[in-house]
Amino acid sequence: MSRKTLQLALLVAAFVLSATQAVACPALIEPVETPAASAPAGPPPVELLRAWDAQRAEAWALGKPRLLRALYTPRSVAGRHDRAMLRAWAARGLVAR
Numbered sequence: 001m002s003r004k005t006l007q008l009a010l011l012v013a014a015f016v017l018s019a020t021q022a023v024a025c026p027a028l029i030e031p032v033e034t035p036a037a038s039a040p041a042g043p044p045p046v047e048l049l050r051a052w053d054a055q056r057a058e059a060w061a062l063g064k065p066r067l068l069r070a071l072y073t074p075r076s077v078a079g080r081h082d083r084a085m086l087r088a089w090a091a092r093g094l095v096a097r
Contacts, residue, residue, distance in 0.1 A: 060086055060096035 042048075052071060059067035065083040072079025089096065
């Protein structure tokens with residue numbers, strides 16, 4: 001048996017042994033409390049979405065694509081499309097209300 005094959009066999013055996021021990025003795029696995037789990041939560045996701053949507057609606061109502069830039073991540077395809085669509089609407093004289 002080559003040295004690489006022996007190393008691989010020992011690695012697999014160690015993995016299988018540790019996996020079977022964890023299954024056989026779940027008490028050995030202790031839950032870990034992370035600081036993020038105990039940190040105070042920010043606003044609920046629905047509130048964040050409402051605020052984002054209100055800012056987007058304002059940009060569309062004013063016909064200002066530059067206001068949409070802050071709502072999307074840099075180089076966002078969705079942001080680029082949203083701004084292009086607003087520019088096209090404004091070029092045709094359309095207004096969102």
